[in-house]
Amino acid sequence: MNSNIEQLNNIIKERRDNRNERIKADIELYGREVLESEEMKQAYDQTHHLWSTVAEHTLRVTASSVLICYVLRKLHINVNIPAVVIAALCHDLGMLDRSEKFSSDKEARRDHAEESVKVAREILDDMPEMAEKIIETHMWPMGKSDAPNTVEGVVVSVADKYTAVKDLVKGSDSNDTGVNNTVRRYKEKVKDAVNSIRNDTDK
Numbered sequence: 001m002n003s004n005i006e007q008l009n010n011i012i013k014e015r016r017d018n019r020n021e022r023i024k025a026d027i028e029l030y031g032r033e034v035l036e037s038e039e040m041k042q043a044y045d046q047t048h049h050l051w052s053t054v055a056e057h058t059l060r061v062t063a064s065s066v067l068i069c070y071v072l073r074k075l076h077i078n079v080n081i082p083a084v085v086i087a088a089l090c091h092d093l094g095m096l097d098r099s100e101k102f103s104s105d106k107e108a109r110r111d112h113a114e115e116s117v118k119v120a121r122e123i124l125d126d127m128p129e130m131a132e133k134i135i136e137t138h139m140w141p142m143g144k145s146d147a148p149n150t151v152e153g154v155v156v157s158v159a160d161k162y163t164a165v166k167d168l169v170k171g172s173d174s175n176d177t178g179v180n181n182t183v184r185r186y187k188e189k190v191k192d193a194v195n196s197i198r199n200d201t202d203k
């Protein structure tokens with residue numbers, strides 16, 4: 001019985017690993033220009049969603065968006081993965097230097113989508129029209145744009161909201177932040193305190 005479960009777990013793990021490799025390959029293939037841009041490098045240094053960075057959030061949104069596209073394709077729903085990758089990678093780059101560009105958090109939330117389109121146009125020689133539209137509408141219903149009017153726009157908008165919540169839990173890999181890490185560090189602190197009390201009483 002146990003070995004059956006183990007076998008099943010191994011199959012699931014293998015499939016998940018293969019799928020993650022496929023997602024990574026698609027992101028690298030369609031997003032190369034953005035990934036290699038100076039803006040993306042800068043994005044690793046700017047905090048986003050409290051405990052993450054613009055770059056890490058962006059990559060998570062892109063990976064989740066591509067995964068949703070695979071599922072949609074299985075359901076015979078046609079989706080433009082190159083446009084989704086480009087738009088997801090660029091959707092929040094307008095937040096770079098946010099304190100210089102925007103006078104308040106409210107303004108940043110409302111206006112960064114338009115700024116992201118400008119940054120994306122600077123990075124890409126040939127910006128797909130669909131990618132532009134996806135970026136413009138990604139904040140809906142919170143921004144000032146209309147609702148997305150393509151499947152791809154809905155995919156990135158949903159993946160963005162899902163990822164924003166996940167970011168708070170996961171945090172930044174490079175800055176070692178997030179709810180999970182904070183709880184772990186807190187537990188270790190308590191453990192250390194208990195051990196030191198035990199050592200003192202043993203003396």
Ligand SMILES: [Fe+2]
Nearest residue numbers: 091092138139
């Ligand atoms: Fe955004």
Ligand SMILES: [Fe+2]
Nearest residue numbers: 061091092160
């Ligand atoms: Fe975002």
